[in-house]
Amino acid sequence: MKDNYRDFASDLAEVVAEDRIITDPLRTLAFGTDASFYRLIPQLVVTVINEQEVQAIIGLARKYGVHLTFRAAGTSLSGQAVTDGVLVRLGNGWNQAQVLNGGAQLKVEPGVIGARANQILAPFARKIGPDPASISACKIGGIVANNASGMCCGTAQNTYQTLASMRIVLADGTVLDTGDEASCKAFRESHGDMLDKLSTLREKVLNNPALSERIVNKFRIKNTTGYSLNALVDFSDPIDIMQHVLVGSEGTLGFISEVVYHTVEEHAHKASALLIFANIEQTSRAVTALSHAPVAAVELMDRAGLRSVENKPGMPEYLKTLNDEAAALLVEVRGVSAQELDEKLSETSKVLEDFDTLQPKLFTTDKDTCALYWNIRKGLFPAVGAVRQKGTTVIIEDVAFPVENLAEAVIELQAIFKKYRYDEAIIFGHALAGNLHFVFTQNFTDPAEIQRYSDFMDDVCELVVGRYDGSLKAEHGTGRNMAPFVEMEWGTQAYELMWEIKNIFDPQTLFNPDVILTHNKQVHIENLKPIPEADDLVDPCIECGFCEPVCPSKNLTITPRQRIVVMRELKRQEREGKDGDYQTLLENYQYMGVDTCAADGLCSMACPVGINTGDLSRKLRSERNRKHAGKAQWVADHFGGISKASRTAFAVTDFTRDLIGDKALTAVSKVAKAVTFNTTPLWHDAMPGAAEQVDVKLHAISPATDLVYFPSCASRTMGPAPADNDQRSLMQVTLDLANKAGLNLAMLADQEQHCCGMPLESKGHFEQADAMRERLNQALLQASDNGRIPVLIDTSPCVFRMTQKLDERIQLLDPIRFANQHLLPRLEVTPVTDPVAVHVTCSTTKQGLGDELIALARHCSTQVVVPKDIICCGFAGDKGFMLPELNASALAPLKEQASGCTEGISTSRTCEIGLSRHAEIPYHSMLYLLDRVSRSKTAAQTH
Structure with missing residues (x-):
């Protein structure tokens, strides 16, 4: 580490917790990587959790002359989120969002994921304007810093156009909240000189009609090349100019710690059509016509793009029959009401009457069909990435042309691909905005290949700027990728304005050097990422x-x-x-x-x-565990004995707990974990007791059997936690529920000998795990009369593993499907009024049963809470026992989100252990709750 960075880190340790100052080679490499094709490794990485830490870091950067790069999610594509200086990444302190004015506005911090912001707004039928393809991963900080847009955003609903106010930390450490009158007043007094300079820049622009007109024209189409010079034309108040210049500034002018958005309407009624044209020229002409129709989105896809997805599951067969000249438009129309949608569809259809298509011009409101169309569009970029030659990088560029020039521009762009032998390149994009993405693969290990890429980009720039005066970066940000070409696109006068802006905000060049503006004309072909x-x-x-x-x-x-x-x-x-x-x-x-x-x-x-x-x-x-293959085989061969031993261990723990108490047992387990080098589990009060056993002889296969029931090994060994009100095992609860519903469940006589093999698979013992699954598969096939009788397994993870290589004759039931299909029709349910938390396990999600579980919960409780920030609990088999820190980290937000709930439900016994511990409420199988709130319909009818 360089001396000034070492001194910086030393002082930083007095401000930021040591575990958030990262210098080890693994994490500086890992955290320093973004989605672009550049690789720079930071001197150090610091994770910040509040505004005060940001101020302190900026102050130390000024003192020691180090460079800072701010990072949100790192989904940016143009190299604006990598650095060889200090990478400042957002920690967990930036996740707050507040709905204002009945959903008309949203106050949101930079660490909130875009899709999460829209989830918060959904009850108000509103959303944020930007809709980038990465919205499920990118964060508000990056959306604002890049002025991201997307498929339906256009130029009217990006951050620049929908910004109400922002909170900024400037290069001198000052915080300005542009939505707070007191903050603005104080800033005008303390930073009058800075504001005067911005006003002077505005006057310079207004006094130059040619420059003013150029700025206005450049932003008629999507444009993220350089700074948002339109702020100098659109606003007179220098504070308004300031906050709008920050939009799209890619972290080069300051740190944005909060934003208030004007939200936009989320239309409930939508219709889509996939229109296939004979050639790209006709397709582009149709775009020009549709730009005057009431459409929400028009996505262009060339033949190469369609070919890249035509063999994917569910794709329309006619895609394979298209000739090499064909192209497509995906058109979406939206309305507040069904009537408005119909009116817009009628108007749009009239616009399309003059165009011939290779398939009928049919709009559909069917959600599955619409999803299929959009999956075609969304699959284009990854389709190229998935089939690229090993060792190559997939590059996605985005440019914009005036819509009226789109047809000619696409044809000429395709000619450049041929010239430079990028035969796999595809073109798609947000055609209404004249915005085209093109994707190709590139080898950056060969100097000749790098030169080919450089020459190609020179020709692309000449086409976009020299021929059509378009945008070299429409929505992905300038970054390092287009920094050498900003002057070429804008001209010298506008380019000098941008340098003046940089000097006003960041005179020491603390923030993100060589991003947006650079004196290094080769920066776009330096520090290229190896793959x-x-x-x-x-x-x-x-x-x-x-x-x-x-x-x-x-x-x-x-x-x-x-x-x-x-x-x-x-x-x-x-x-x-x-x-x-x-x-x-x-x-x-x-x-x-x-x-x-x-x-x-x-x-x-x-x-x-x-x-x-x-x-x-x-x-x-x-x-790593290959040397233990013999032990794994022994486990597989003696599973019945191991199950009994595990149950005995839980029973001994129960006895010890009763004898010495919770605190003492926890202390003893901590010592044991330490002296055995983390090979024994840490005990806590959510740990299960031994499962109550069921006499399988009472549930033998018979002609009256309705379902075969195979309890998971977790259900057979782990009972409820000692503090749970209901001390029945899950096996007993399942049998009681079935009996209440008039169903006869049968069990394997030798069920103790069987397991799906997941415990061994998770350790990498694949052969032994698969052998266990196959033995279970054969036993279930025999018990189910070759699949005639459905088979119930009571935990979702085991079901998911079994379905991966199950004999196709076996009808396997997850507990959720069992409850919805077999129990609810036979039971009368009186829901509780207490709030119930629902955890959708990973296996449930992968089976597509999350919504069914939530619907089941709503049958059982009038108040259902589904924590939004919990995707996976991190218990992961036995990791919750052996690596409790993973479970604790994954469930850190749970206690707050589940507050007020009296219980939680799930479909995995091990997950429920960790959930109970960290939510501090009991979690159990949803079958416990269903049993408690239900009675037999037959019994109900007799009362």
């Missing part, structure tokens, strides 16, 4: 960061994207020579990358290319 091969399981990763919000370890260690980044570096060093950091990286990766990976698979659902990073972690565990 070395690591493992077939993760090589398709494009490092976009979409996976990060759903990862339970994101606030404890690292995320799926970061695991892949470090693994790539480890493999690169193994091939090319290990440097001084290799051993440290390897050792730290075991805990941060492998041990604390919950392997829940939710990352694959968020990933554009479907990567399950948990598969990599299990593979690495398998390689």
Whole structure:
């Protein structure tokens, strides 16, 4: 570390907790990576949790002359969120949002994910204006700093246009809240000189009609190249100018700590059509016509793009029959009411009458069909990333042309692709705004390839700017990628204005040097990110960061994207020579990358290319645990005895607890955990007791059997926590409910010998785990009369594992489907009025049963709470016992969100242990609640 950064870090330790000042090689590499194709490793990373820390950091940066780069989610694509200085990343202190004026406004902090902001606004039928494709991962800080837009946002609903006020920390440490009169008054007194300079810039622009007109024209289409010079034309108050210049400034002018948005309407009625045209020219002409119609979105897709997704499941068959010239438009129309939607559809259809299409021009309101159309559009970028040659980077550029020039521009852009042999390139985009994205793959390890990319970009810039006076960056931000070309697009006068703005806000160049403005004309082809091969399981990763919000370890260690980044570096060093950091990286990766990976698979659902990073972690565990294969085989062969021993251990713990008390047992378990090097679990008062056993002989298979019931091994060994009111085992509750509903459940006579194999799979013992599953599969096939009788398994994780390689004849029932399909029709339910918290497990989510569980909960309680910030509980099999910090980190927001609830329900016994502990309310299977609030319809009819 350089001396000034070392001194900076030393002083910083007096302001920020030591564990949030990060200098180790693993995390500086991992946290320093964003979604762009640039790689810079920070000198240090600091995680900030409040505005006071930001002020202190800026003050120390001035003192020591170090550079600061602010990072929200790191989904930016143009290199604006990487640095070799200090990376300042948002911690958990920036997640507050407040609805104002009945939903007309939203006050929101920079750490709130865009999709979360829209969830908060949904009850008011409102949303924020920006709708970037990364909205489920990107945060408000990045949305504002990049002036992000999206498919339906256009130029009218971006942050610049919907901003009400913001709170800013400037380069001298001053905080200005532009929505607070007292703050503004104090700022005018203390920073009059700064405001005067901004007013002088405005006068300079207004006194130059040609420059004024150029600024106005440049923002008629989407434009994020350079600073928001339109603020100098649109506003007269220098504070208004100031806050609007901050929009799209990419962290180069100050830190935005809060924003108030004017929200926009979220229309309830929508219709979509996929229109196929004979060639790109006709497609583009239709866009020009549709720009005068009442449409909400028009997405263009060229033939190469359609070809990249035509073989995906569910895609229309006719996509495969299109010739090489064809192209498509995805058009969406929205209305406040069904009548308004019909009126807009009628008007839009008239506009389209003059255009011939290869398929009927049919608009549909069917949600599944609309979702299919939009999945085509959303699948274009990842489709290229998934099939790229190993070792190459996927690049997505975005430009904008005047809509009337779109047809010619697309044809000429395709010609440039051919000239430079980017044969896999595809074009798509937000056509109404003249905004085109083009995606291609690039090798950055070969100097000749880098030169090819450089020459290609020169030609693209000449086309966009020189020929059509368009935008080199429409919505992805200037970053490093277009910084050398800002003057080319804007001209010298406007470019000098931008440097004046930079000097007014940041005279010491503390913030994000070489982003937006640079004196280095080669910065766009320097520090290019290598994408070395690591493992077939993760090589398709494009490092976009979409996976990060759903990862339970994101606030404890690292995320799926970061695991892949470090693994790539480890493999690169193994091939090319290990440097001084290799051993440290390897050792730290075991805990941060492998041990604390919950392997829940939710990352694959968020990933554009479907990567399950948990598969990599299990593979690495398998390689590490190969020496224990014999023990794993012994476990598989003697599972019945192990189940009994586990149950005995829980019973002994119950006895010990009764004997010495909760506090003493907790203390003893802490000592045991320490002296055994974390190989024994930490006891707490939410730990289960031994499960009450059921005599399986009383539930033998018979002609009267309605369902075969196989309790999971967790249900057979773990009973309720000692403090729970209902001390029946889940097995007994399930049998009692079935009896109440008039259903006859049968059980395997040798069920103790069977398990789905998940405990072994999670340790990487795949062969032994699959053998256990196959034995269970055969037993269930026999018991169910070759699948004639449905089979119930009482916990969702076991169901999910069984469905992966189950004999297709077996009708497997998750407890949620069992309750909804077999119990509710036979029971009379009187819901409780007490609030009930619902936890949707990872397995439930992956089976698509989350909504069914919530609906079931609403049958049982008039007040249902679904914590929004809990995606995975992080208990992850036995990790909640052995690595309780993962569970604690994943459930940190739970207690506050579940406050007021009297109980919680779920469908996984192990998850319920951690949930109970951290919510401080009892969690149990939803079958307990259903049993408590229901009675037999037959019994009800006799009263």
